[in-house]
Amino acid sequence: MGMSEKGLGPVGLFRAKGKRITPQRRLIVEIIQEHEGHLDADEILLRAKARYPRLSLSTVYRTLDLLRELDLVKELGLATYRRHYEAKPNEEHQHLICLGCGKVIEFQCAHCLDIHQNLADQHGFEITGSRVELLGYCPQCAEKEVDHVHRHLPSE
Amino acid sequence: MGMSEKGLGPVGLFRAKGKRITPQRRLIVEIIQEHEGHLDADEILLRAKARYPRLSLSTVYRTLDLLRELDLVKELGLATYRRHYEAKPNEEHQHLICLGCGKVIEFQCAHCLDIHQNLADQHGFEITGSRVELLGYCPQCAEKEVDHVHRHLPSE
DNA sequence: TTATATGCAAACAATTTGCATCCTG
DNA sequence: CAGGATGCAAATTGTTTGCATATAA
Numbered sequence: 033m034g035m036s037e038k039g040l041g042p043v044g045l046f047r048a049k050g051k052r053i054t055p056q057r058r059l060i061v062e063i064i065q066e067h068e069g070h071l072d073a074d075e076i077l078l079r080a081k082a083r084y085p086r087l088s089l090s091t092v093y094r095t096l097d098l099l100r101e102l103d104l105v106k107e108l109g110l111a112t113y114r115r116h117y118e119a120k121p122n123e124e125h126q127h128l129i130c131l132g133c134g135k136v137i138e139f140q141c142a143h144c145l146d147i148h149q150n151l152a153d154q155h156g157f158e159i160t161g162s163r164v165e166l167l168g169y170c171p172q173c174a175e176k177e178v179d180h181v182h183r184h185l186p187s188e
Numbered sequence: 189m190g191m192s193e194k195g196l197g198p199v200g201l202f203r204a205k206g207k208r209i210t211p212q213r214r215l216i217v218e219i220i221q222e223h224e225g226h227l228d229a230d231e232i233l234l235r236a237k238a239r240y241p242r243l244s245l246s247t248v249y250r251t252l253d254l255l256r257e258l259d260l261v262k263e264l265g266l267a268t269y270r271r272h273y274e275a276k277p278n279e280e281h282q283h284l285i286c287l288g289c290g291k292v293i294e295f296q297c298a299h300c301l302d303i304h305q306n307l308a309d310q311h312g313f314e315i316t317g318s319r320v321e322l323l324g325y326c327p328q329c330a331e332k333e334v335d336h337v338h339r340h341l342p343s344e
Numbered sequence: 345t346t347a348t349a350t351g352c353a354a355a356c357a358a359t360t361t362g363c364a365t366c367c368t369g
Numbered sequence: 370c371a372g373g374a375t376g377c378a379a380a381t382t383g384t385t386t387g388c389a390t391a392t393a394a
Contacts, residue, residue, distance in 0.1 A: 050348095051348085051349095052347095052348060052349065052392085052393050052394070053393075053394095054348095054349065054350080054392080054393070056349080056350075057349090064273060064274065067274075069274060069292065069294075070273060070274040070292065071273055071274070072273070072383090073383080073384080074383090076273075086350090086351075087350090087351090088350070088351045088352070089351095089383095089384090090350080090351070090352080090384085090385075090386085091349080091350060091351075093383090093384060093385075094349080094350085094385090096273055099273075100273075103316075105273045105274070106273065106274055106317060107273055107317075117220060117226060117227055117228070117232075117252055117255075117256075117261045117262065117263055118220065118223075118225060118226040118227070118261070118262050126307075128307065128308065128311055128313055130313070136225070136226065137311055137313075138225075139307050139311075141300075141303055141304070141307065143303060144297075144300045144303055144304075147297055147299060147300055148297070148300075148320075148322050151284065151295050151297065151322070152284065152322055152324065155284055155293055155295075155326070156326065156327040157284055157286070157293075157322070157324045157325065157326055157327075158324050158325045159322055159323070159324035160259070160323055160324045160325070161262060161263075161322075161323045161324070162320075162321065162322045162323065163319065163320070163321040163322075163323065164304075164318075164319070164320050164321075165318065165319040165320075165321075166304050166307070166308055166313070166315055166317075166318045166319075167315070167316055167317045167318065167319065168308065168313045168314050168315035168316045168317070169313065169314045169316065170311075170312065170313055171312040171313075206373095207373085207374095208367085208368050208369070208372095208373060208374065209368075209369095210367080210368070210373095210374065210375080212374080212375075213374090228358095229358080229359080230358090242375090242376075243375090243376090244375070244376045244377070245358095245359090245376095246359085246360075246361080246375080246376070246377080247374080247375055247376075249358090249359060249360075250360090250374080250375085
């Protein structure tokens with residue numbers, strides 16, 4: 033599945049969306065792709081500055097947003113840094129979150145939790161909670177997304 | 189399982205950990221437990237002020253931390269509001285996160301993703317990503333946790 | 345050339361903290 | 370009445386934005 037996009041690489045994806053290729057962007061992509069595991073904005077800046085001292089933190093953030101938009105990067109943690117709380121539920125449940133309007137739908141998936149427990153046991157972890165968040169667009173917001181993508185097709 | 193704790197209620201849990209019961213804490217617990225769904229700190233403050241106008245936002249935060257510690261509340265979103273990124277993996281994977289030392293272990297659970305996709309379809313969602321984070325303590329940190337709990341037993 | 349990207353500094357927003365005061369146990 | 374809890378304001382911290390300048394296409 034989908035080997036073609038992969039062959040393109042970031043540069044191709046940039047062009048396809050009418051985004052420019054700058055040394056800063058190249059560098060940030062490189063750092064993230066070379067690195068096993070996850071990095072935060074500060075860590076990326078630190079590594080990048082070794083090779084490009086003038087780089088600014090805002091460029092890192094702007095580039096990360098772009099990479100997320102191009103689906104080149106996966107984000108760990110909540111996009112909005114606002115914490116939400118709910119009374120500890122009797123039944124664990126999971127969340128379906130709309131990135132468009134922020135709507136949250138709860139659902140249950142007991143089977144998943146079993147699997148998770150097994151995995152945790154394998155690693156000797158003592159699990160105190162889990163967070164299963166499916167991110168995407170609800171039917172209403174999905175339409176707007178389509179418009180948004182169309183606007184960026186290489187048609188001009 | 190575990191009906192006994194439930195019978196105690198928040199007040200009992202507070203006492204068991206040597207925490208004081210104040211009207212502010214009572215109120216905040218009440219608000220969260222009465223509310224279906226999730227609330228953030230501001231929303232809690234807003235509702236609480238209707239009945240207790242002098243309440244401050246920092247008390248809300250401090251109380252939320254306490255409730256989390258007592259496991260009376262579940263948190264949606266990342267505890268640290270620092271976003272982390274990783275190169276978009278070919279295989280989706282999930283994270284096992286140690287709340288003690290921050291260690292992150294990646295694992296795969298393809299079966300879960302199928303289940304999630306089904307759920308998403310049921311709700312008409314267009315999924316763009318998922319976040320499965322199991323939170324707990326790794327073997328090393330779990331020990332320290334035990335100490336921590338012992339220190340709070342009503343033994344003095 | 346010309347709109348897009350960048351760097352810098354200032355602005356923001358969520359959360360945390362210091363400290364004097366209050367109040368539970 | 371002693372130490373934990375609160376309220377207030379100021380400090381932190383992660384992230385975003387405005388704007389003049391630099392630069393990819």
